Amino acid sequence: MCGNDTNHEDLNIGIDEKLFGDLSKALEDNKLVYADLNFKVWQKLSFSLYTQSNVTSSENIENIATIDKNGFQITNRNGLKKIKRYFRIGIVEGIPWTYRKKDPITGKFVLGEKNQPLWEGYCIDFIEALSIEMNFIYDLVLPKSGTFGERISDNSFDGVIGDLILGETDMIVAALKMTAEREEVIDFVAPYFEQTGISIVMKKPIPDRSLFKFMTVLKLEVWLSICGAIGITAIVLWILELLSPYSARNFKYNEESREFTLRESIWFALTSFTPQGGGEVPKAFSGRVVVATYWLFVVLMLATFTANLAAFLTVERMQTPVQSLEQLSRQSRIAYTVVEGSDAHQYFKNMKHAEDKLYDLWKQTTLNASSDESVYRVWDYPLKEQYSSILMSIESAKTLPNASEGFRIVNEREDFAFIHDVNDIKYELSRNCNFSVVGDTFADQPYAIAVQQGSELQDELTRTIVELQKRHFFEDLLGMYWNSSLKGDCEDSDNSEGITLDSLGGIFIATIVGLVIAMLVLAIEVYYYKREARKGKENTTNNNISHLLVTTVQPFESYKHTKSVLKQNNILLGHSEEFVPRKIKNFKNSIQN
Numbered sequence: 001m002c003g004n005d006t007n008h009e010d011l012n013i014g015i016d017e018k019l020f021g022d023l024s025k026a027l028e029d030n031k032l033v034y035a036d037l038n039f040k041v042w043q044k045l046s047f048s049l050y051t052q053s054n055v056t057s058s059e060n061i062e063n064i065a066t067i068d069k070n071g072f073q074i075t076n077r078n079g080l081k082k083i084k085r086y087f088r089i090g091i092v093e094g095i096p097w098t099y100r101k102k103d104p105i106t107g108k109f110v111l112g113e114k115n116q117p118l119w120e121g122y123c124i125d126f127i128e129a130l131s132i133e134m135n136f137i138y139d140l141v142l143p144k145s146g147t148f149g150e151r152i153s154d155n156s157f158d159g160v161i162g163d164l165i166l167g168e169t170d171m172i173v174a175a176l177k178m179t180a181e182r183e184e185v186i187d188f189v190a191p192y193f194e195q196t197g198i199s200i201v202m203k204k205p206i207p208d209r210s211l212f213k214f215m216t217v218l219k220l221e222v223w224l225s226i227c228g229a230i231g232i233t234a235i236v237l238w239i240l241e242l243l244s245p246y247s248a249r250n251f252k253y254n255e256e257s258r259e260f261t262l263r264e265s266i267w268f269a270l271t272s273f274t275p276q277g278g279g280e281v282p283k284a285f286s287g288r289v290v291v292a293t294y295w296l297f298v299v300l301m302l303a304t305f306t307a308n309l310a311a312f313l314t315v316e317r318m319q320t321p322v323q324s325l326e327q328l329s330r331q332s333r334i335a336y337t338v339v340e341g342s343d344a345h346q347y348f349k350n351m352k353h354a355e356d357k358l359y360d361l362w363k364q365t366t367l368n369a370s371s372d373e374s375v376y377r378v379w380d381y382p383l384k385e386q387y388s389s390i391l392m393s394i395e396s397a398k399t400l401p402n403a404s405e406g407f408r409i410v411n412e413r414e415d416f417a418f419i420h421d422v423n424d425i426k427y428e429l430s431r432n433c434n435f436s437v438v439g440d441t442f443a444d445q446p447y448a449i450a451v452q453q454g455s456e457l458q459d460e461l462t463r464t465i466v467e468l469q470k471r472h473f474f475e476d477l478l479g480m481y482w483n484s485s486l487k488g489d490c491e492d493s494d495n496s497e498g499i500t501l502d503s504l505g506g507i508f509i510a511t512i513v514g515l516v517i518a519m520l521v522l523a524i525e526v527y528y529y530k531r532e533a534r535k536g537k538e539n540t541t542n543n544n545i546s547h548l549l550v551t552t553v554q555p556f557e558s559y560k561h562t563k564s565v566l567k568q569n570n571i572l573l574g575h576s577e578e579f580v581p582r583k584i585k586n587f588k589n590s591i592q593n
Contacts, residue, residue: 217312
């Protein structure tokens, strides 16, 4: 049991638990064992405590303490120094509680001096604070099998709970929930974390937004049918205007009446969809029958469009397709699962077991009841086997090896829900804008440190936790690891927000397009009007010239009128006394010659 290793973590090897307890209690501070760091502490059958100074001969062994019926006595304090207590602490890997430290540049796991993994997280910071307050050194121990621990027999557990029961660890510092089943085999210290529970996380549905969302309310064939109805109605009104003897075209009424040409009929059919209406209706009764039928069509189509548009915009703002665990269990489109062996997995197993027990009791009651007790009929079983259905769906979807895998799948699929610890979900929410919590938290229970039953560490740990709470230590840790500012700015997804421009922007675009078309039509109208005016002016000029060619000699007294006409038509005048136009003068000269 002796050796040359001077590591202070091994100084207590060789002292049984009872002797170590007696040594601790006998000392002045009631906490620490004394030994020189250059010596080894070992135990002989005579219960005498010796030290050995780098020698191999037992002749040089010096007695430093003895234990007899009178108790423990230190015989030699020379060279003795204080050493810290040593504990093995059970941990469970999981973000953000306890996870491997990574190099921020390479992303690879960082190893210690002895190639051991280095850990960080909420629980690691908590353990470090405990070690400072209680003055101990420690090693972190992962469970040999499982995670937190499940009952595998009457009094046997795996995971960190099983290691604690077997004495492989001295305490458990992890996201361990206090349950009645666990308290049967271990002791819990005062809770160090707020009430926690189980929740459901899903990916936020991506809104199907479009500038022309209002156009998707009706299918393409419906829009084409509406256009066809408008065209057919306009053509029928125009035909009735042509054929009916009582139309404004064929019958002259005393008052001015609107004549339904093809253009007027199309305009009437279009404007009938507006609150302003189509204006004056046809005079003929046959035309009015068509208008009444068309108005009924318009009213029904507008009502249908309005209702469907409201429904479409409401669905667009819905955040998740399910809102509770009960709704999740009743549907089959969305798959859901848990981490294998997690508290959520064990919770559903326990609830299914409770449902099975209740059903067995009900069945036994109905079988033993008399025929008159109809209230105990089997087919009137009053409870819903909800958790049995949930556990069956979980097993069909297959459980996951860890929470990271669950969050990865949620981030990739909208038809997947992950049931897990609510604080782990909140941690992911603080770093990812794509996640959304579904429903309320259920199965609320606190987190606490666990020790062996009857351990003296329970009271000491409780006092230390209370002191840390007074210093707001846990609040600082909470702000460090659940800091929502790390995820940056996320798109506002408040359910109370109004309809966005992304959904109705197409209406404004259509309005602007209509205004642009109106300006283009105006330009065409102006161009057409000027062109027609120019043609009319040319026709007038030609008529005046023809008139002048016929009248070759004009009286002098009509000179002013003739001059005015010629000037307006840009015809040059001659310089003869008769002031005959040049063209006419040349014509007369040619005749005379």
